[in-house]
Amino acid sequence: GENVEQHPSTLSVQEGDSAVIKCTYSDSASNYFPWYKQELGKRPQLIIDIRSNVGEKKDQRIAVTLNKTAKHFSLHITETQPEDSAVYFCAAINQAGTALIFGKGTTLSVSS
């Protein structure tokens, strides 16, 4: 089945710095790659997603890049702020096309 590896597991940055989280997936048929943000005690919420027909997508300070050949995709957060502190999850569709399989999460801490 689909396997999603996510790195790093923890990431600490200073306010204003950039943060990059990387994921790799195993099923070359995957065509949808969302990123979810989960604040402490809250539900995971979609922040950005990318489909396999594009290589990059931006939304203000957040961008996602996709390399289908290498089977990896990354989340880039620029000008980080303390409110960006959360757990971030990447995901890919499982082989059967019936559910999202999540990476193990990255705990991002932004200090001011």
Added chain:
Amino acid sequence: DTAVSQTPKYLVTQMGNDKSIKCEQNLGHDTMYWYKQDSKKFLKIMFSYNNKELIINETVPNRFSPKSPDKAHLNLHINSLELGDSAVYFCASSQGVQGTGNTIYFGEGSWLTVV
């Protein structure tokens, strides 16, 4: 209006008990899920229903039994609770199965503690 709502939010119970978590979505979606998030924050798919039909049943003990009375509801019943069942259980929904990449919306989670 809460899109995906689940009850109870917190549940503390003793080993061996049977408990249920209810979930309802008002988004008009036809696919619902249960995910388990353990103490290490791993989010793992447990079950998925599409139009009340079970389409995913991961390697979950048969003490866990989902029930979908209609496509807006997916409840989770757990028999003979064990300490290892302590986790946050998230209900979620999407329009259609994931093959075309439909956004999954999560409920607020149910914190289950087994003592």
